[in-house]
Amino acid sequence: MATPQHHTSAQGPVPGNPYGAAGGYGQAPAPAWNHGTVPGGWGAPAAANQAPRSCRACGGQSAEDFKVRSHVGVLIMMKFEHLNGPFCRACGIAVVRQMTTRTLCLGWWGPLSLVIFNPFTLVWNLLAYRKFSKLPPSAPAPGRTHLDTGPAVLRRPQAYVTLIPIAWAVWIISQALTHSS
Ligand SMILES: [Zn+2]
Structure with missing residues (x-):
């Protein structure tokens, strides 16, 4: 009679060590965000700085950001006007x-304007003219046009109003010289 074989050692399934050899918490996995770089991370800002500026009047490329001024001075009334760029060559x-x-035309008719502010404005605009005239010609954006350049300043009759204060100044100086001699 065979002795019944008891399974005395009732071994249940060995509970697997969930933290065992699989190496759970012991080895910290390298975080995924640590390696791998942001694509195009450093290139973008530099590219943005080099983006060509477009003209605010016509949308054309290769514009220069420079302020243009005008001055109105009559007795004690003074008006300082300016237009900010960027403008292309033509605009x-x-x-x-x-x-x-x-x-x-309008800037000479007050004492401070005559001596200080109008000469300053004219010199400033001369610099602005030199900056804009050095730019390469550019086409306006589709559907837009350049501002009308019109005739040169010395071909505009209003510009010759400036001869009046100059003539007056010459007269004052000549009177002073005549009476002092
Ligand atoms: Zn323009």
């Missing part, structure tokens, strides 16, 4: 011509 020259003509 920049157009704005300089228009605002310089206005300055030559």
Whole structure:
């Protein structure tokens, strides 16, 4: 009679060590975000700085950001006007011509304007003209046009109003010289 074989050692299934050899918490897995770089991370800001500026009047490329000024001075009333860029070559020259003509016409008629502010404005616009005229010509954005450059400043009759204060100044100086001698 066979002795019944008891399974005395009732071994249940060995509970697997969930934290065992599989190496759970012992080895910290390398975080995925640690390696791998942000694509195009460093290139983007530099590219943005080099983006060409477009003209605020016509949308054309290769514009220069430079302010154009005009001055109005009558007795004690003074008005300082300016237009900020960026402007392309054609629009920049157009704005300089228009605002310089206005300055030559209306800027001389107050004491401080005559001596300080109008000469400053004219020199400033001369610099602006030189900046804009060095730019390469550019086409306006589709559906838009350049500002009208019009004739040169010295071909505009209003600019010759400036001869009046100059003539007056010459007369004052000549009178002073005549009476002092
Ligand atoms: Zn333009």
